Amino acid sequence: MDSLQDPASLLSSQNLDAFWMPFTANRQFKQRPRLLESAEGMYYRDVDGRPILDGTAGLWCCNAGHGRIEIAEAVSRQISHMDFAPTFQMGHPLPFELAERLAEIAPPGLDRVFFTNSGSESVDTALKIALAYHRARGEGTRTRLIGRELGYHGVGFGGISVGGMVNNRKAFSVQLPGVDHLSHTLDLERNAFTRGLPEHGAELAEQLERLVTLHGAENIAAVIVEPMSGSAGVILPPKGYLQRLREITRRHGILLIFDEVITGYGRLGAPFAAQRWGVTPDIITTAKGLTNGAIPMGAVFVNRIIQDAFMHGPQGMIELFHGYTYSGHPVAAAAALATLDIYARDGLLQRALELEDYWQEALHSLKGLPHVIDIRNTGLVGAVHLASRDGAPGSRGYDVFEECFWQGVMVRCTGDIIAMSPPLIAEKEHIDQLVEVLGRVIAKTA
Known part of the structure; x- marks a missing residue:
C-alpha cells in the first residue's frame, strides 16, 4: 500500500x-x-x-x-549510528548517561536507576526488587505486598495483583498470592468539589497499621500506591495521607513504592509527586513522560541503600536475575535524553x-x-x-x-x-x- x-x-x-x-x-x-x-x-x-x-x-x-523535532532528530541519529546493543553483560554509553541525568532530578537518595520498557514492566521490576531486597538482607519472610483499592499498576500479573481496579483482573484466574489492599481515598460525601488536595481522609492511612497487626510486619515486603490515582479518575491523596503512609512503613521496615508512571516528569509541577508533596519513598516507578511518548521506555528509581544490599558476595555473581532485552535501549535512551533537554530548557x-x-x-x-x-x-x-x-x-x-x-x-x-x-x-x-x-x-x- x-x-x-x-x-x-x-x-x-x-x-x-x-x-x-x-x-x-x-x-x-x-x-x-x-x-x-x-x-x-x-x-x-x-x-x-x-x-x-x-x-x-x-x-x-x-x-x-x-x-518535537529535537526528539525526532536524536532518534534518527542514534538509530543510524547504532540501532541496538545488549545490556546483559555488555553496555553502551547512553543508559549510563541517562541514569546520571535522571538521578539529578530525582528525590535525594533515589539515584540508582533500572530501565524497563513500560509502566507495567516498571511496576513488576519494583515489586521484584522489593522482594529480593528483603531476602538479600536475611528477611526472606517478607513476601506480602500491599496495594490499594482503585489503584492502577499496569497489566503484568504483579501489577494487576497489587492493583485495585477489578475489571483489570477478574477475567484472569492467576494472581500473586499474599496480596492485600488499603481502602481508596475517594470520598465524595466529605470532599466533593475540593480545590487541590482534599482536607478529609488522612486517617485512612492508619489501615496499614491494621494490616501490619493482621499479617505481621516481618511478613510484609512493600506497600505500593500511586501518589495520585490517575487511571481510576484522578483520585487525590488527602492532606497528610502520604506522609502518614511514609511514617508507618518506615517504622515497620516496609518499603514504600510510589507508582509515578502518570505523575512523573512534571505533571504536578515538580519532577515527581514525591517532591511536590514532600514525601520520599524507597522506590519510584516511571515511564510515559520519560521519552515524551516517542519511544517505549520506563525507569525505576531505587534508593542506593537498596542496591547496596545486593552488592555482596563474589564480584562475578549476578546480583539481580531480572531484566529485559530492551532495558536501556540506545534509541529509547536517545529519545529520553532529548526529552530531558527540552524539559530543562523550557522549564x-x-x-x-x-x-x-x-x-x-x-x-x-x-x-x-x-x-x-x-x-x-x-x-x-x-x-x-x-x-x-x-x-x-x-x-x-x-x-x-x-x-x-x-x-x-x-x-x-x-x-x-x-x-x-x-x-x-x-x-x-x-x-x-x-x-x-x-x-x-x-x-x-x-
Missing part, C-alpha cells in the same frame, strides 16, 4: 478487523472509528484533517507536546505550577452543570465526575468522551469520570477551549 496515500481514502480502503485493540470496546469502536493521523504542538489531526485539541497528553505521556517540569490556578478556576467553572457531582484537580490534571445513569454505569461518561472528540477535543473517560491532563506546553487559550467544549458537551448529553 502506498504510504503517501490520502489518509481519508486510506481509511475507506482499510480493514480494521485484524488489530485487536487494547482497553477498547473493539466492536463499538470499529462502527465509528476515531483515527488520528498526525500531531503537532497541542493538536492531533484525524484522518479527515480535523484538528483535535489534545486534552490528555496522548495517554498521559506527551508532556512536551507533539512533533516544563515546573510549568504545571504556573498554570495550576488558572486550570483550577476553569475546571471548577463547570460546577452546576447537569449531573456533575464532583470536580478534582491538582497540578495540570483534573477530572469531572458525572452521576451514573440508572442501569447503565459508564454510558454517560462515554457519550461525553465521544462527543468531545467530534467537537474537536480529546479527553479520557474512566467510567463516568472525565479525566484531563493536557501537555505541559498548554496556554490559557487551550485550557479555555478544552473547558468550553467539555461544558457544552456535558450540557448537551445530560
